[in-house]
Amino acid sequence: MQIAIASGKGGTGKTTIATNLAYFWQKQMKKKIVLLDCDVEEPNCHLFLKPTWHSSQKATAKIPSINLEQCTYCGKCSDLCQFGAISCLKDNVLVFPELCHSCGGCTLVCPTKAIIEVEKELGEIKIGAQDNLQIIHGYLKIGEPMSPPLIRKVKEQATQEDLIIVDCPPGTSCPVIEALKGSDFVLLITEPTPFGLHDLKLAVEVVRDLKIPFAVGINRSTLGNSALKDYCARENIPIILEIPHERNIAIAYSEGELLLKKFPQYEKNFAPLWSYIQEVISSCKN
């Protein structure tokens, strides 16, 4: 089972919720939990969970390399590539690795097998653990503009039998879609600010389009006005988690402390989530 923690707006508390949920569930249920930190441009779950790292590996993707001796400059590769990553000229073929999505289509259409695939480094995948909680994160190589291939590799590390929590990157674009893929439930984190509401609306459109059941969690819930809750009521979106705006919580966060370890009184906020999510998932399957 895969549960994703996502948000339209950055900095709303995805990592706070993902890490605390992972910690709380493994403590309550004595069950192995895999937390996938898919925010590969800025993975930070480990700052709060402080795992012992067991392994680290380079993640690579395949990109085309042209053997000009076999190339007939027919242009089929560049016609096929929707991302403009190959440009076929009259006596040269240019590859732009930073635009390549590693689909392999160019090697398939090449009539003279002049294209071979070579490895390009995407970044690093690290696997660690703390108690029954496994933490897997991807760290995108600096300067690499595309994160979805690395997010895909991070997700390949877990198996479907695991109880998986995915800490998604912020926003609503390709990296988020890649992280959300295969999820049984999405918890959209937001905050009661105009930006929080605006970006929540975008995120709601995305998960509705992906047809994944979802609910909202509000961080710093005691801030602002009622516009966020009014919107959720109007759209029939359940709010299943609220964390108040408290100075002590902010201080603990800034010191890299896990909320529920420091203030176990907030466990009651997280307690109803498991059965709620189970119910939604099983009702969707029926």
Place this chain on the structure above:
Amino acid sequence: MKIAVSTTGESLDSLIDERFGRTSQFLLYDLEKNTYSLFDNKQNRTAPQGAGIQTAQNIINAKADVVITGNVGPKAFRTLNAGKIKVYLATGITVREALEQYKKGLLPEAQDSNVEGHWL
């Protein structure tokens, strides 16, 4: 010899478009015949990425020898360079003025891209 000029309009008196990959059209001027034609670039204007490369490829296919534009990014420059097309820079003038200045050798030739690539 053919010169492709990125332009905002459809005549010799239209202004140069500073953008290369996302210009709406090029005016293709034939220096020997003193005639010109237009070619459309609107498809690349809305491309999510790779507009410069695709536009450069179109310029190569149109058999232009020279490009006059405002700015050219690294990937577009690499593609034009591979197609052995020279790039000259001009802004704030009409296509006619740019062609006159080119003929007199007054336009600077780009030795490399003069702007960064942009990501959406």
